[in-house]
Amino acid sequence: MSKLSVLARIASIALFVGAGAAAQAQGLTGQEIMDRYFHNPKPKTAVMNISMVISKSGKTLSREMTAWSTGDNAKGEVERRVIKFLAPGDIKGSGFLTAKKVDGSTESQLWLPAMGKVRRLSSGPSDQDQAFFGSDFTNRDISGFIEADFTYELKGFSDNLYTVEAKPRHTMNYELLVYTIDARDFLNTKIEYYKNGQLAKSQTITYVSMGGYNLPSNISMTAASGSSTEMKMSDYKIDQAFGDQIFTERFLKQ
Amino acid sequence: MKRALLSAAALALCLVCPCIFAQTFSGSLKSDLGSYFNSRDILSFSQDVPQEFEGKVEGRVGNPDAPDAQYSATLRVSFDPTTAATTVSLREAWLKVFLGPVDLSIGNQIVAWGSTDIFTPVDVVNAQDLTLPLGPEKIPQFMGRAILNSNGFSIDLVFVPFWNGDTLPGPRWFGAGLPLPPGVSLSIVNSPPAATWDNVQFGGRFQASLDWLQGVDVGVTYYRGFNTLPANSFSFGGADSQTITLLPTGTPGQFIAVYDRYNLVGVDGDVALGSGLLLRTEFGYKTFNDTNFLNPGAGLSAAEWVAAGEYTFLGIKTIGEFVLDWTKGTPDDTYTKTLVLIASTDIDSRSSLKAVGGWNLDGSGFVAPQFSYTIADGLQAELKVYFFLGGTSTTFGQFRDNNYGEVSVKYAF
Numbered sequence: 180m181s182k183l184s185v186l187a188r189i190a191s192i193a194l195f196v197g198a199g200a201a202a203q204a205q206g207l208t209g210q211e212i213m214d215r216y217f218h219n220p221k222p223k224t225a226v227m228n229i230s231m232v233i234s235k236s237g238k239t240l241s242r243e244m245t246a247w248s249t250g251d252n253a254k255g256e257v258e259r260r261v262i263k264f265l266a267p268g269d270i271k272g273s274g275f276l277t278a279k280k281v282d283g284s285t286e287s288q289l290w291l292p293a294m295g296k297v298r299r300l301s302s303g304p305s306d307q308d309q310a311f312f313g314s315d316f317t318n319r320d321i322s323g324f325i326e327a328d329f330t331y332e333l334k335g336f337s338d339n340l341y342t343v344e345a346k347p348r349h350t351m352n353y354e355l356l357v358y359t360i361d362a363r364d365f366l367n368t369k370i371e372y373y374k375n376g377q378l379a380k381s382q383t384i385t386y387v388s389m390g391g392y393n394l395p396s397n398i399s400m401t402a403a404s405g406s407s408t409e410m411k412m413s414d415y416k417i418d419q420a421f422g423d424q425i426f427t428e429r430f431l432k433q
Numbered sequence: 434m435k436r437a438l439l440s441a442a443a444l445a446l447c448l449v450c451p452c453i454f455a456q457t458f459s460g461s462l463k464s465d466l467g468s469y470f471n472s473r474d475i476l477s478f479s480q481d482v483p484q485e486f487e488g489k490v491e492g493r494v495g496n497p498d499a500p501d502a503q504y505s506a507t508l509r510v511s512f513d514p515t516t517a518a519t520t521v522s523l524r525e526a527w528l529k530v531f532l533g534p535v536d537l538s539i540g541n542q543i544v545a546w547g548s549t550d551i552f553t554p555v556d557v558v559n560a561q562d563l564t565l566p567l568g569p570e571k572i573p574q575f576m577g578r579a580i581l582n583s584n585g586f587s588i589d590l591v592f593v594p595f596w597n598g599d600t601l602p603g604p605r606w607f608g609a610g611l612p613l614p615p616g617v618s619l620s621i622v623n624s625p626p627a628a629t630w631d632n633v634q635f636g637g638r639f640q641a642s643l644d645w646l647q648g649v650d651v652g653v654t655y656y657r658g659f660n661t662l663p664a665n666s667f668s669f670g671g672a673d674s675q676t677i678t679l680l681p682t683g684t685p686g687q688f689i690a691v692y693d694r695y696n697l698v699g700v701d702g703d704v705a706l707g708s709g710l711l712l713r714t715e716f717g718y719k720t721f722n723d724t725n726f727l728n729p730g731a732g733l734s735a736a737e738w739v740a741a742g743e744y745t746f747l748g749i750k751t752i753g754e755f756v757l758d759w760t761k762g763t764p765d766d767t768y769t770k771t772l773v774l775i776a777s778t779d780i781d782s783r784s785s786l787k788a789v790g791g792w793n794l795d796g797s798g799f800v801a802p803q804f805s806y807t808i809a810d811g812l813q814a815e816l817k818v819y820f821f822l823g824g825t826s827t828t829f830g831q832f833r834d835n836n837y838g839e840v841s842v843k844y845a846f
Contacts, residue, residue, distance in 0.1 A: 235783075240807060240810055267811035268459055268811040268844070269845040285647075295545030296545040296547075299711065301743070301745075302647035303710070305745035305750075309750070313807070315782075404781075428642075429582045
């Protein structure tokens with residue numbers, strides 16, 4: 180086969196794939212794409228260790244955590260998370276409990292051992308958009324978004340990736356989020372956060388397949404200010420039966 | 434003595450357990466350099482603060498996610514560079530057993546009750562170390578405690594067999610409340626409640642979390658105890674509603690500190706609003722029933738109400754508190770109103786800035802800016818300064834010669 184015919188064949192395949200993908204893109208609205216994204220199967224429960232590294236100007240700070248999660252908003256359930264800090268010593272024992280409801284509201288509680296009491300955080304942007312323990316993630320990022328948080332509009336499709344703009348339905352620190360969704364599995368690989376028309380920070384996610392689920396293995400948040408935070412998830416235990424006692428003040432303080 | 438033995442037994446239990454239970458060791462090393470300076474002569478430094486080392490052993494028994502028991506013991510070693518005195522003290526040292534929905538614990542414990550932050554009328558179980566009155570620290574108290582946890586509510590009962598008083602600050606903090614002749618220094622003869630069954634302190638708290646608005650917490654508290662503070666001359670703006678009066682002994686400068694028994698009832702709560710505003714409130718009412726007829730404070734009552742709002746604006750977390758204190762008096766009742774404002778912000782992942790300001794409606798106040806910087810994981814430096822403002826006869830102005838600055842470095846592991 181001549182080189183020309185090989186190129187022609189590759190071009191035809193590319194055309195075919197591109198045409199198919201374009202058709203796929205045209206066939207789905209932004210809302211439908213995000214609907215599929217949010218309806219990706221999630222484990223009923225998950226426990227994981229999280230290693231967080233906050234970097235700025237070549238210097239780093241680290242945090243070690245264990246996180247428990249349950250619930251799926253897409254199924255009409257409250258999504259609950261508990262995060263407990265294992266290291267370093269100055270924040271060891273601290274904890275964060277959050278419940279993301281189907282209507283998009285969030286209840287968050289913070290346990291700081293030095294204070295000796297669990298503090299409720301407000302559900303509005305004033306507390307939810309604050310940095311999560313000094314990182315480039317906010318409390319809202321940690322609680323997670325749900326489908327009802329935004330209105331969606333498909334903005335493009337290339338290389339099997341959808342670009343979907345998400346505009347918040349309620350007040351938050353950002354006016355626009357731009358999702359990059361992989362068309363093959365409808366997983367989110369990147370989110371760009373815009374504020375005052377400028378890119379404020381961007382998040383990239385990689386996944387690991389386990390037990391029929393795609394679970395985040397690495398989430399990296401890079402801020403326009405130059406700092407970045409990387410979270411590595413490991414030691415996943417999924418679909419284990421643990422009762423509601425995990426997502427309580429009592430467990431947070433233990 | 435009984436307290437020491439019981440605490441030592443709890444600590445010994447913790448220390449012999451490592452071969453059986455998963456256990457961790459953590460601790461901290463803190464070095465402070467602090468000095469007073471007055472408003473007129475900023476270089477008139479005096480009084481260094483101790484260096485501290487804390488070691489903490491803690492562990493769990495059984496499933497880490499649902500332990501059968503938990504224990505913790507903290508030992509503090511303090512070294513005072515000015516007197517070369519070393520002090521070793523057992524801080525929190527307790528054993529907790531989880532029996533279904535009930536948590537039973539015994540040992541030196543710290544209890545935090547209530548909803549508000551700075552002024553906390555129902556948070557009365559622990560005495561406080563008031564060496565620096567603007568930065569009080571709770572003193573762990575030996576007690577038995579039972580908490581019933583249920584879906585959406587908890588009932589917390591405490592039984593405190595022995596009384597502990599506040600650690601008093603130096604005489605410079607007694608302000609203008611005690612007129613002493615020139616050259617006479619203050620001397621207090623302590624007359625604490627005896628360790629008898631009659632003097633056992635106890636109380637309980639019911640707390641519920643409700644799924645209203647964006648989350649609501651409510652609490653009801655009752656406590657029968659003894660005052661922990663032997664004088665009210667340095668309770669800022671009635672920060673702690675006390676009626677104890679120091680009784681003169683006849684010796685110049687010498688007073689007897691008597692501590693009244695009281696009954697406290699309180700209610701508190703917080704509510705998160707969708708707008709991002711968080712409201713907190715706390716109310717405590719004390720009635721005093723001291724059998725010592727010599728004490729002129731007997732039979733009085735006092736109340737404190739705190740209303741607080743919390744909001745983050747432009748990245749600055751702001752907490753405002755209005756405090757109203759009332760003390761039944763003869764012939765007139767006394768009212769004190771205080772406003773407190775706290776503003777804090779994280780500059781970046783390492784640096785944070787905090788400013789605390791308090792104003793009494795008599796025209797005095799204090800300002801306490803603080804800056805902290807995380808040098809490395811677990812290693813933090815902090816700078817704090819306290820300034821008192823107002824006339825010499827005002828609530829805060831009387832302490833204007835007690836302006837204070839402190840630089841500290843703490844490593845926690």
